[in-house]
Amino acid sequence: MPDYKKLYAYLVGEIDKALTLMDTENLLLFGEIKDILQNALLEAEDRVISSEESQ
Numbered sequence: 022m023p024d025y026k027k028l029y030a031y032l033v034g035e036i037d038k039a040l041t042l043m044d045t046e047n048l049l050l051f052g053e054i055k056d057i058l059q060n061a062l063l064e065a066e067d068r069v070i071s072s073e074e075s076q
Contacts, residue, residue: 023072028065035061 039057042050 022076023069028068031068032061032065 035057039054039061042054042057
């Protein structure tokens with residue numbers, strides 16, 4: 022079973038990082054923001070899948 026507290030903390034940290042970059046209103050950072058969010062989603066998915074496989 023995945024450790025949902027750690028997963029939640031990880032996702033919140035990554036979302037905060039993306040939102041902080043968005044606050045700069047620098048449109049040149051759009052790609053970086055998108056990458057942060059996509060990578061966070063993929064990482065969370067990988068963590069859930071790997072924890073289910075180890076059971």
